[in-house]
Amino acid sequence: MNRPTRAVTAALASLAATVLLQAMCSVASARPIQVTLRDGGIEPREIDVTQGTTVDIVVRNDGTQIHNFVVPDFYVFTQNLHPGETVRVSFVPDKTGKFRYYSDRDGIPEAGMQGTMKVASQPGTAG
Known part of the structure; x- marks a missing residue:
């Protein structure tokens, strides 16, 4: 050579x-985003993500009652989690803005168990 x-x-x-x-x-x-469900509360109360990027969330029920995790605008609906159970969900947000997430019972968000997901536009794009 x-x-x-x-x-x-x-x-x-x-x-x-x-x-x-x-x-x-x-x-x-x-790293995955850690979401903790407690009776009457959800942490964190706000999550910041980017449009078009995979969002990986680990949800743990640290409460004494059954809870779940729902982000309806992105069709994320976990199964009911018994106390101590954990589930991992992934999705790719396809729109920007502020979107609610929560734990629900019979389709109704539980009191105090709500948060906001802020989806920013992809880097280099307007929005």
């Missing part, structure tokens, strides 16, 4: 390693 070919090969290998490292760091830093 001649010198220019070796230089190009080395540069491409370096670039590939950099891209791979960035991808690995990006995946490692994308």
Whole structure:
């Protein structure tokens, strides 16, 4: 292999390693959002996400009653969670704005168990 070919090969290998490292760091830093359900409360009360990006949420029922997690604008409806149970949900928001999430009983949000999800526009777009 001649010198220019070796230089190009080395540069491409370096670039590939950099891209791979960035991808690995990006995946490692994308932690799920933790949502905790308690009798009469939900934490956090506000979640900020980005349109078009996968939202990964781990929901845990730390209450003494059965609760669930609902984001109706994005068709997210978990099963009823018994005390101590956990479920993981993922979805991709396709619109921007502020959207309610809550735990419901018979289709009615439970008192105090509501929050707001703020969906920002994709980077580089207006909205």
